[in-house]
Amino acid sequence: MKxxxxxTKNVITVSMDTSINEAFRLMKENDIRRLxxxxxxxxxxxxxxxxxxxxxxxxxxxLSIHELNYLLAKTKLKDILPKNLKLITVSPDAYIETAAKxxxxxxxxxxxxxxxxxxxxIITETDLFESLIEILGVYKPHTRIDxxxxxxxxxxxxxxxxxxxxDMNILNTVVYYDKKMDGHKVIIRIEDLEYEDLVEELKxxxxxxxxxxxxxxxx
Numbered sequence: 001m002k003x004x005x006x007x008t009k010n011v012i013t014v015s016m017d018t019s020i021n022e023a024f025r026l027m028k029e030n031d032i033r034r035l036x037x038x039x040x041x042x043x044x045x046x047x048x049x050x051x052x053x054x055x056x057x058x059x060x061x062x063l064s065i066h067e068l069n070y071l072l073a074k075t076k077l078k079d080i081l082p083k084n085l086k087l088i089t090v091s092p093d094a095y096i097e098t099a100a101k102x103x104x105x106x107x108x109x110x111x112x113x114x115x116x117x118x119x120x121x122i123i124t125e126t127d128l129f130e131s132l133i134e135i136l137g138v139y140k141p142h143t144r145i146d147x148x149x150x151x152x153x154x155x156x157x158x159x160x161x162x163x164x165x166x167d168m169n170i171l172n173t174v175v176y177y178d179k180k181m182d183g184h185k186v187i188i189r190i191e192d193l194e195y196e197d198l199v200e201e202l203k204x205x206x207x208x209x210x211x212x213x214x215x216x217x218x219x
Contacts, residue, residue, distance in 0.1 A: 001095065001096050001131055001135065002092065002093055002094065003090055003091065003092050003095070003099050003113055004093065004098065005096075006095065006122075006125070006130070006131050007092065007119065007122060008121055008122050008124075008127070011112075011119060011121060012026055012030055012032065013033050013035060013036045014026065014037055014047065016038075016039050016044070016076065016077055016079050016081070017076040017078065018076065019074070019076055020076075021083055022073075023050055023052055024049060027049055027052075032112045033048060033109075034046055034047065034049070034109070036112045036119055036122060037077055041118075042117060042118075043087060043089065043112050043114055043118075043119045045077075046087065046112060046142070046168070047081065048109075048110075051081075055075070055080040062097075071214070087112065088102060088108060088111060089114040089218070090111045090112075090113055091103060091113070091114070092113050092121065092186070096098070096128060096131050097121055097146055099118045100128050103128075108123045110122055110123065111123050125169065134188065136172055137206060140171060141215060142214075142215045143192060143193055143212065144211075144213045145188045145202070145209065145211075145212070145216045146185070146187050146210040146211045146215065147159075147179065147187070147202060147207045147208060147209040147210060148181050148184065148185060148207065149183055149184045149186050149207055151177065151182065152160065155184065156175060156184075158171070159202070160208070162213070163190060163198065165198065168190045169190065170189070171189040171190065172188075172189050173186065173187070173189075174187040185210075193214050199212055
């Protein structure tokens, strides 16, 4: 799955001359927490709700409400944005795991999506969570089987082949190496709530079943 499949395309943006008050208003009215900042049509930064709150006077200020509003209306984003801060962006053709890694590496919760120097979207951690849920198929009734398999060729083919012989549909499969068990942890979701025969045959073939969870509703 690529970034362009999950990103928000109609992005609300601001300019360097946008006031703090205006940025607050746009976030509140559109229920968003970040705004890409453009300069002459090019993305140059991103402002978050946290940035705005930190730049605003403390609640303990002696300013009157009128003075406070005047200050927020007068202060521009260019006055509070860090100088010489490199904007971290992602391509629309990047995979979502690349975007996730970039967010984790740079400790950020959203990435402007840029193509040929132009802003074409924005992808956030919420979009990544939704993608993960969709990929794992947890929106459908299913049975999740967690098992351990030896680290050798053909194991996954053996497991999926058994499921196919039982005419069961696989929603998704996750496999990763578990150092503690010195083998592969296999997580399989099947689109079937009748799992008992499958589990018994997996056990007979020597697979260690860690857990089985059947869900016939959306959590």
